[in-house]
Amino acid sequence: MKPFTATGCPGTEKRARRQGSRRRRFLLVVASLLIVPAPFLITAHAQALSVQAAVDKTEATVEDQIVLTVSVIGERSLPDQPELPPLPDFNVVQGGTSSRTQILNGRISSSVEFNYFLSPRSVGSFTIGPIRVRKKGQIEQSQPIQIRILPAQAAAGEVLPAFVEQKVDVERPYVNQQIVFAFRFLRRVQAVEAQWDPPAFQGFWVEDMGKERQYQQALGGQNYLVTEIKKALYPLAAGTLEIPGNSLTCKLVMQRRRSRGLDSFFDNNFLQSPFLAGGDAVTKVLQTDPVRVQVRPLPEGGRPTDFSGLVGAFSIQAEVGQERLRVGDSTTLTLTVKGRGNLRDLAELPPQELQGFKIYPDKPTLQMQPEGEVIQGEKVFKKALVPLAEGDLEIPSVELSYFDPEEGAFRTARTGPILLSVEGKAESEQLHLVQPSGTAGAGTAIQLLGKDILPIHTGLAGTRRQIPAKNRLWLYLLGLVAPPGAVLTCYGLKRKRERLEVDTHLVRRKEAGRKAKKELHEAKKRLSLPGNPEFYGQISRSLRGLVGDKLNLSALAFTPAEVYRCLAGRGIKTEAARSVQQFLEELESLQFGSTREEARDRENRFKKAGAILKMLNKRL
């Protein structure tokens, strides 16, 4: 029986549990009623869609970059991209996007911001906008923004902190004449993150002139740091060509105003960083003016017949590897063209053919490298010359025609003629492939003086056939067949031996004849001993042993009658089997009886035993 207590009463406990459960259910319902409609309530208070556009400055110079921010308010998810109106007077680069959600006094406001960087192209007053945003068929637009763009030199007398310029060294070049294009970035304040977009050199062949160069230059009493990039240009056709204006974007670190004392104190490079020196990094887009080049055609008058289009100033040199050689030897003719101009266009140089020589041209090599303010080039043509006849042969002067833009006239550079002394072939076939060019032991390289074939083989080796002779085919065939034949024979023998080891019947059968003959041979020794009963015993054992071994039976327990049955059962004719039985019985009676016998009878019985043994050995 349970004790009666206030808490221990079963009825009271159940009631308390039921009450707790009801309370929890009530709180759950209330919370649900409060939480579930909250989003609907909040949405009901959300702002309607609106678009606002703003710029970081409404007045700027052409070198400044303006940040345009388009805010779409009342949107938490990303709307479609704002539709900017055409802005032909600005270069527009899209920046990042950011979104913001704010809950204030139960009211939620959301906005998405789109950033754009505007680089002015010209001076004047401009209107940006209205900017439109579409969302589910709804179109909202911002108020237009007025911007005034001033020239870079707006402040009279103020020295520019940085600027860029592009120039060419010749404004009226000839077609294919080398001109040097230079882009310079000059600044007197620190500049970081500079990016230059090189212009498209439409109508020019362009060669790089190495890495950029930095130097100091004084301009208007101010010291500028100059970064210069140069390219060699070759105009491809006559007419007016334009190198378009291009821009360089960078951040200029503008110093804040300080007292003179502090300025001089902090005037060092380390403290000039925008973070330590208190400078402001201002993004600038510096632009150059386009450059126009008036390309003149090459004059038609006075143009040499062999003119290949070379324009510039060139020189040519010729040299040969050796001036004295034999017929059939080769020497190298090296033609070197140096100068300023479009050497890439020079494909080949004469002579292509030369009387008395065979010519093997090599692939020419070209080296271009900047020297001073221009690009100098060197192109080397090598030709192997093989004289075909002996005597003094002349390599005539090699001419190179080109147009000199400085003089405005065609010029011809030429080499002097080269005389080669060619001797006849060596009379004998002595080997003269190499000959030391320096003193012995000096370690100098050997010089190849000539080429010829090596002598014939006069040894006995030439008298032997080197194709397998047909009369020796049997030997090769034997070589192919003998090894597998030997192995297969051994394999067969091995198999047989293994069978013999396992199959005792087979062994007995194989050995039966030999054993019986041996026994009979033993009996023959007693043939001359009359009255010896063992003679007949041995003959009997020999025959019964043969039958036993052949039929895998115990020979000792064999009676003549059993021998007869076995032989008859094995298909031997009844007369023959009966004859064997009778002979065995006769042998038994002679072995154990006391019958007198003649020597001739013994011999006859021995012969008969041999005949029976032979017959049984054959038939069983």
Add this chain to the structure above:
Amino acid sequence: MIDRRRMRKKGSGLFGLAAGLLVLFWLLSLPLAAQTGRDRTEQPAASNAGSEPRKELRDAPGETHEVLFRANQAYLEGRYGEAASGYESLLETGQINGHILYNLGNSYIRMGELGKAILKYREASLFLPRDGDLKANLQYARSLRQDRIEAETNPTLLHTLAFWYYGTSLRELFLAFLALHALFWCSALLRLFRRSEWILWFFGLSLLLSLATGVSAALKYREIFYGRTGVILAGEVPVRAGFTQQDTVLYVLHEGTDFSILGEEKGYWKISLPDGKKGWIPVNSAGRVAPGSNEPGNRAHSRTVLD
């Protein structure tokens, strides 16, 4: 009683006999290999013989020796045409030999017949693949060619990878095959009576090597008798787009240029150059590199035309 011991003794005796036969065969192949080696070692001595033929050659009996001696003598005295005829007559009798082909190549180059010289040098290189004189002369002859063709693939790499094929003659390959074949069967024999790991390795290795040398020997034989490469013999040969005179001339080849033969049609060879260019040339303007096709028994199948 069963005499098993006697049976076992008999089996062992036969095994010994078979093993002895194998060893005997293997030993038999050694003198043949040594003969090939002798052929090689004689070459430098012969090369250094200079202008006077060796005495033993003069004293050697037989018509072959006599013809060879006379041809060599004619060459050394500058009668290159006569020398070439002598060498050619030896080849026609079936005396196919790398040294004779090499000497014939030398005669042709002296006569100014570059294409024939390169053809004979290339045929000689099938029998004397490691001969330094031959390599030098072939290189020299090729340097005189007018056509210079850049090969698409690097032949040196191929020659390095398959060194046993390109560095050995048919005879050497065949003898190596016979020896490895015998070794393989020896290892098989050993495995019959004794099973150990090293015998298994020996078995596998000898099988692999005998297969490699056997296949290589067969390929070399095919190359010697039914070669699929050739050399331009005429001074200038137009290579056409088809096998008739009316087909467009694609390009022109000159004497001594090597090519591969892709097929034959109506007296024209379809050829391929090392740089991949293809076309058709008349059969009578080029020669096939197949020295075995000149053997008397095989002459009916010969496609080499030297005129």
